[in-house]
Amino acid sequence: MKCIITIELGTNGVRVFAFNLSGRVIGSMKGYFPTFHTEPDHSEQDPEQIFITTLYVLKNLLNEYIPPKKYTVACICFSASMHSVLAVDKYGNPLGNAITWADNRAKKEAQELRCSPLGKSLYAATGTPIHPMSPLVKIAWMKNRDKDRFRLASKFLSIKSYIIHQLTGEYKMDYSIASATGLLNIHTVTWEADALQYAGITAARLPDVAPVFTSAGKLKKAYQQSLRLPPETKILLGSSDGCLATLGDGVKGIGKATITIEDSGAVRVMGPTVLKDEQMRFFNYLLTDDCYVSGGPTNNGGNIFEWFSRQFGEFTNPFDMENSLQQLIEEASKVPRGSDGLLFLPYLLGERAPIWNANARGMYFGLNIKHERKHFIRATIEGILYEIYSIGKTLGEQRNIKSLSVNGSFGTIPFCTQMIADMFNKPVRVRQQYHSVSFGAYLLSATEMGIYKSLDEAAQTVELPDVYKPNKQHHAVYADYFTIYEKLSVKLAEEFEAISSLQQKYVITEAPAKESKVRGNKKVKQEVKSKR
Amino acid sequence: MNQFVLQHGKSAELLLFPHIQELGIKKNGSIQLNAFFTTLTEGLRIYYIIEGRFEWRINHQSYIYYPGDVALILPGTPFGSDNGVLEIGSYTWIQLALHRLDNGHIQPGKWSGLSESEAAAIGKTLLLNSLPVLSRFSEVGKILKCIHAELFGNEVGYQASINHQLDELLIQVARKMTKQSHANRDFPKTFMHLEEVLRQDLAHQWTVEEMAALVGMGTTLFTEKVKSYSGFSPINYLINIRISEAIKLLKRPDITVTDIALDTGFYSSQHFSTTFKKLTGYRPSEFRKNHLRNK
Numbered sequence: 001m002k003c004i005i006t007i008e009l010g011t012n013g014v015r016v017f018a019f020n021l022s023g024r025v026i027g028s029m030k031g032y033f034p035t036f037h038t039e040p041d042h043s044e045q046d047p048e049q050i051f052i053t054t055l056y057v058l059k060n061l062l063n064e065y066i067p068p069k070k071y072t073v074a075c076i077c078f079s080a081s082m083h084s085v086l087a088v089d090k091y092g093n094p095l096g097n098a099i100t101w102a103d104n105r106a107k108k109e110a111q112e113l114r115c116s117p118l119g120k121s122l123y124a125a126t127g128t129p130i131h132p133m134s135p136l137v138k139i140a141w142m143k144n145r146d147k148d149r150f151r152l153a154s155k156f157l158s159i160k161s162y163i164i165h166q167l168t169g170e171y172k173m174d175y176s177i178a179s180a181t182g183l184l185n186i187h188t189v190t191w192e193a194d195a196l197q198y199a200g201i202t203a204a205r206l207p208d209v210a211p212v213f214t215s216a217g218k219l220k221k222a223y224q225q226s227l228r229l230p231p232e233t234k235i236l237l238g239s240s241d242g243c244l245a246t247l248g249d250g251v252k253g254i255g256k257a258t259i260t261i262e263d264s265g266a267v268r269v270m271g272p273t274v275l276k277d278e279q280m281r282f283f284n285y286l287l288t289d290d291c292y293v294s295g296g297p298t299n300n301g302g303n304i305f306e307w308f309s310r311q312f313g314e315f316t317n318p319f320d321m322e323n324s325l326q327q328l329i330e331e332a333s334k335v336p337r338g339s340d341g342l343l344f345l346p347y348l349l350g351e352r353a354p355i356w357n358a359n360a361r362g363m364y365f366g367l368n369i370k371h372e373r374k375h376f377i378r379a380t381i382e383g384i385l386y387e388i389y390s391i392g393k394t395l396g397e398q399r400n401i402k403s404l405s406v407n408g409s410f411g412t413i414p415f416c417t418q419m420i421a422d423m424f425n426k427p428v429r430v431r432q433q434y435h436s437v438s439f440g441a442y443l444l445s446a447t448e449m450g451i452y453k454s455l456d457e458a459a460q461t462v463e464l465p466d467v468y469k470p471n472k473q474h475h476a477v478y479a480d481y482f483t484i485y486e487k488l489s490v491k492l493a494e495e496f497e498a499i500s501s502l503q504q505k506y507v508i509t510e511a512p513a514k515e516s517k518v519r520g521n522k523k524v525k526q527e528v529k530s531k532r
Numbered sequence: 533m534n535q536f537v538l539q540h541g542k543s544a545e546l547l548l549f550p551h552i553q554e555l556g557i558k559k560n561g562s563i564q565l566n567a568f569f570t571t572l573t574e575g576l577r578i579y580y581i582i583e584g585r586f587e588w589r590i591n592h593q594s595y596i597y598y599p600g601d602v603a604l605i606l607p608g609t610p611f612g613s614d615n616g617v618l619e620i621g622s623y624t625w626i627q628l629a630l631h632r633l634d635n636g637h638i639q640p641g642k643w644s645g646l647s648e649s650e651a652a653a654i655g656k657t658l659l660l661n662s663l664p665v666l667s668r669f670s671e672v673g674k675i676l677k678c679i680h681a682e683l684f685g686n687e688v689g690y691q692a693s694i695n696h697q698l699d700e701l702l703i704q705v706a707r708k709m710t711k712q713s714h715a716n717r718d719f720p721k722t723f724m725h726l727e728e729v730l731r732q733d734l735a736h737q738w739t740v741e742e743m744a745a746l747v748g749m750g751t752t753l754f755t756e757k758v759k760s761y762s763g764f765s766p767i768n769y770l771i772n773i774r775i776s777e778a779i780k781l782l783k784r785p786d787i788t789v790t791d792i793a794l795d796t797g798f799y800s801s802q803h804f805s806t807t808f809k810k811l812t813g814y815r816p817s818e819f820r821k822n823h824l825r826n827k
Contacts, residue, residue: 032769
């Protein structure tokens with residue numbers, strides 16, 4: 001029997017799934033890799049560690065499920081987080097670590113570009129909001145501030161392009177990841193000349209852009225042997241996590257939107273046209289030539305609730321976050337909707353959509369003497385979801401959203417899913433124990449293999465059996481409080497900026513992590529050797 | 533108990549305990565000048581505050597101690613108070629000789645009943661979590677009191693009993709340190725800390741006991757948490773880091789494969805080669821040839 005393997009290179013690690021041809025999960029495994037913050041605004045990952053972890057997990061999964069259950073691998077399909085940048089030299093060796101989407105080092109470049117006419121035209125051409133996350137401004141930062149690396153860089157890859165290059169020797173980048181670099185014209189699907197000029201590079205220093213269905217070449221012999229895979233195993237370029245989560249939820253069609261809430265979150269729609277926005281609030285990424293995934297991302301999702309839990313949760317068992325979160329949800333469910341008038345702005349990590357303000361900060365508002373600990377718990381959850389609703393509402397100005405689906409570990413907690421249904425006043429569909437990104441990668445592979453005629457047909461087969469129905473009265477309560485929430489989120493721009501600059505002035509940041517000792521030792525040894 | 537000081541080489545009571553360099557209780561009724569100068573010793577010093585409030589400097593940093601607190605001074609660290617002032621109050625202390633190994637690690641001597649790997653784990657914990665103030669730590673006061681009583685009581689078996697108490701003291705201090713520096717709420721943060729420490733000393737032959745002790749967990753819980761968080765057992769996770777560091781070094785022409793193997797914690801180049809090939813499909817030398825091509 002044939003099977004399909006999907007590899008998702010995510011923010012915190014890699015997840016590998018094996019699907020049979022009808023989309024049932026045969027098995028899955030994950031492996032963690034760390035993010036290094038060597039300086040306050042930096043967020044980096046080690047490309048070699050990502051590669052080794054990926055190989056290791058893939059090998060374990062293959063050994064455990066594939067030959068023992070008499071499967072053969074027909075196809076391996078990749079997905080990855082967007083916006084990463086990895087500079088490599090002319091031999092393909094990394095120059096330093098990969099810079100992830102969460103890296104803020106280019107905030108000055110981003111702010112200047114966002115306010116300029118060039119920024120506006122680049123946003124319209126590329127669909128990527130002008131923000132430090134964008135590879136466009138990261139490469140520009142390197143040009144200005146890390147000149148050696150910039151000069152030595154033969155190519156600027158994404159993490160996925162690097163991993164694929166290791167496995168097959170080809171430099172390729174799929175439409176979806178390319179359209180999230182801020183360098184690709186999403187209307188003509190070619191590298192945008194103005195963007196290249198701004199970044200100071202030529203198209204030759206970027207990988208070749210190819211459709212998501214493209215084969216990324218043959219596995220190198222050594223990997224065929226070590227992974228025991230046949231040489232004809234197809235390696236599919238695949239797409240980005242955001243695009244595939246949307247496809248995996250079957251959101252191809254009019255009137256549908258999907259909400260993802262993991263650590264961070266996003267609300268997305270899919271369609272043949274882009275969302276235009278004077279305020280540059282939405283992203284428009286490419287899945288295929290005629291299909292755009294559009295929406296708005298938030299920085300503050302489940303990670304904010306985990307923050308709350310670490311500070312104020314009960315930890316009966318050491319390190320048992322699951323249990324602590326569960327207890328908090330139980331307590332929150334005993335508080336009336338609207339938390340008796342306590343509001344929470346969840347901007348602990350600044351915010352992207354819809355306010356795009358890196359200086360935004362969190363706040364509890366409306367406290368009175370009767371509020372108790374439990375009100376804070378519920379208000380925190382409500383605040384995170386008001387923000388999601390706020391993104392949905394701005395999307396609703398351009399698209400008529402009739403039905404919603406929810407995925408991600410935080411969004412699919414039943415308490416949260418019901419709250420989303422009530423806030424949006426729309427039915428919400430989910431499937432428990434389900435991984436949208438990987439399923440999207442399965443749908444993509446199955447379509448490429450001819451099991452489905454088109455992605456449209458594939459998307460139509462997605463079944464999300466659990467429906468949460470909205471309650472009108474509950475909606476009315478949330479809607480009332482949301483009007484205040486929305487005003488607060490924009491009214492405080494001046495104070496947000498003031499407090500964040502004071503926080504930078506007075507707060508001493510933690511000392512940066514030390515360099516690995518291996519390299520340190522090496523230097524000493526080298527010197528000794530040269531003296532001999 | 534009244535105040536006293538016993539010193540190695542001077543006090544007959546310590547003849548059987550060469551590893552106890554100093555032991556005593558101090559009760560100070562009035563502020564004294566020139567009584568507590570900064571000193572530097574090769575022993576590990578542990579001070580437990582019984583009464584009063586003391587402001588002491590450890591490694592040039594000032595700390596304030598209240599009753600129930602413990603001051604921990606690592607070997608070779610300057611300790612004392614400004615102008616030698618000794619404030620009012622009482623405290624008890626011990627100075628313990630530890631072995632310093634070639635790699636800079638510290639370990640208790642032969643008197644200790646700790647197994648080799650446990651002793652190494654405790655030594656590493658003391659060195660890495662430099663926490664000069666351990667607060668609300670009355671266990672140390674009790675152990676020191678017990679040692680005093682045994683030392684002056686001379687009942688049968690007192691030698692073994694005191695050495696047991698010393699082990700207990702080191703164990704309690706190591707556990708308290710890791711608990712104080714890792715609130716048991718944030719596993720990702722704890723894991724990141726561990727990752728940093730491992731990378732700083734990749735050549736060391738890490739054991740699961742050592743890794744678990746570093747973050748203040750028992751090995752069972754530690755292994756379970758690492759597995760569910762990272763997808764790997766602690767040792768396999770470590771192999772991950774080792775191979776990824778090795779890959780980087782293989783891409784540089786100036787280091788031999790044997791050096792790389794030892795630097796990244798493999799006990800031989802053979803062991804390195806087998807592990808590397810199993811994971812990557814290439815022998816280290818082949819991998820190097822492919823990546824250094826044209827250089």
